[in-house]
Amino acid sequence: MLTDRTTLTQFLIEEGRRHPGATGELNSLILDVALACKAIAKRVAYGALGGVLGAAATTNVQGETQQKLDLVANDLFLRANEWGGLLAGMVSEELEAPHPIPERYPCGKYLLAFDPLDGSSNIDVNLSVGSIFSILRALNPGEHAAAQDFLQPGAKQVCAGYAIYGPSTMIVLTVGRGAHGFTLEPQLGEFVLTHPEIRVPAAACEFAINASNSRFWEPAVTRYVDECLAGSTGPRGKDFNMRWVASLVAETHRILTRGGVFLYPRDTKDPAKQGRLRLLYEANPVAFIIEQAGGCASTGRQRVLDVAPEELHQRIAFIFGASEEVERIEQYYRDHNVAEYDTPLFSSRGLFRTNG
Ligand code: MG
Ligand code: MG
Numbered sequence: 001m002l003t004d005r006t007t008l009t010q011f012l013i014e015e016g017r018r019h020p021g022a023t024g025e026l027n028s029l030i031l032d033v034a035l036a037c038k039a040i041a042k043r044v045a046y047g048a049l050g051g052v053l054g055a056a057a058t059t060n061v062q063g064e065t066q067q068k069l070d071l072v073a074n075d076l077f078l079r080a081n082e083w084g085g086l087l088a089g090m091v092s093e094e095l096e097a098p099h100p101i102p103e104r105y106p107c108g109k110y111l112l113a114f115d116p117l118d119g120s121s122n123i124d125v126n127l128s129v130g131s132i133f134s135i136l137r138a139l140n141p142g143e144h145a146a147a148q149d150f151l152q153p154g155a156k157q158v159c160a161g162y163a164i165y166g167p168s169t170m171i172v173l174t175v176g177r178g179a180h181g182f183t184l185e186p187q188l189g190e191f192v193l194t195h196p197e198i199r200v201p202a203a204a205c206e207f208a209i210n211a212s213n214s215r216f217w218e219p220a221v222t223r224y225v226d227e228c229l230a231g232s233t234g235p236r237g238k239d240f241n242m243r244w245v246a247s248l249v250a251e252t253h254r255i256l257t258r259g260g261v262f263l264y265p266r267d268t269k270d271p272a273k274q275g276r277l278r279l280l281y282e283a284n285p286v287a288f289i290i291e292q293a294g295g296c297a298s299t300g301r302q303r304v305l306d307v308a309p310e311e312l313h314q315r316i317a318f319i320f321g322a323s324e325e326v327e328r329i330e331q332y333y334r335d336h337n338v339a340e341y342d343t344p345l346f347s348s349r350g351l352f353r354t355n356g
């Protein structure tokens with residue numbers, strides 16, 4: 001079955017040949033990450049039989065309850081990537097401070113940031129979960145990285161990817177020349193190129209947003225969603241469907257495959273928060289992949305990949321998908337800096353009456 005297929009290893013080696021002087025270290029690192037993802041896929045697939053469902057007795061740095069599988073996945077990522085002499089440090093959603101490379105191993109020239117298990121509240125209900133990773137260059141190769149070394153804009157990423165543990169396990173990644181998808185052949189244990197040159201379809205007819213937060217939305221978001229809901233009778237002149245999986249990896253994968261737009265915007269629920277999703281190991285890697293697939297990724301006010309991070313676990317507003325839709329939403333943000341938006345759908349005669 002492999003006669004006319006490319007494995008992940010072969011793909012990476014062929015990519016590396018485009019860069020004279022490439023040492024193969026980045027490839028080795030990506031294959032170590034892929035090994036961690038295979039190990040996590042196996043744990044996820046065993047479900048209740050693996051004894052790893054349910055909540056752990058701990059919370060992470062963001063105060064979220066950790067699932068047992070969050071901790072298992074975090075450990076698998078650390079163990080798979082700390083020994084190879086390729087990394088100067090790692091940042092994980094599950095660890096407050098960077099994980100230092102143990103003294104018995106050499107330090108390398110890359111930094112790895114990851115969300116070991118994304119959408120982990122989906123685990124107990126047997127829905128798709130994933131892992132997300134981002135690779136940066138170390139500022140001082142061969143030395144232990146400091147926390148601030150990770151605070152590089154997403155545009156500096158050399159590789160970003162995610163694994164999705166769905167009906168099949170896939171890795172989707174970019175090394176800066178397009179976004180490509182690999183499906184795990186479970187008998188061989190190899191990722192095989194099945195989705196080369198992924199492109200986000202330009203025209204969208206699906207949007208994904210947590211509508212339970214609508215009363216906290218900013219005017220630009222309210223207007224965008226109003227117009228989608230108004231469908232063929234509204235200014236957009238076509239009908240939209242709404243989607244919400246509550247797993248960033250699953251939403252990203254759907255948008256890469258079938259198009260659409262995702263919004264987790266800043267809102268007024270907690271004005272101190274810039275958004276919900278984490279910049280370093282959620283928004284940046286997804287933004288890099290989406291741009292490489294011809295889409296756009298924005299905070300509503302600026303390109304995500306241009307944001308200069310201030311903290312390891314910083315949150316950010318995140319809007320991504322079909323470029324026409326994201327550009328429209330950015331325009332609405334500019335429009336409603338000055339002009340208020342009067343929402344017809346939520347007014348007294350609107351679709352979602354708030355009084356009477
Ligand atoms: Mg996550
Ligand atoms: Mg997570």
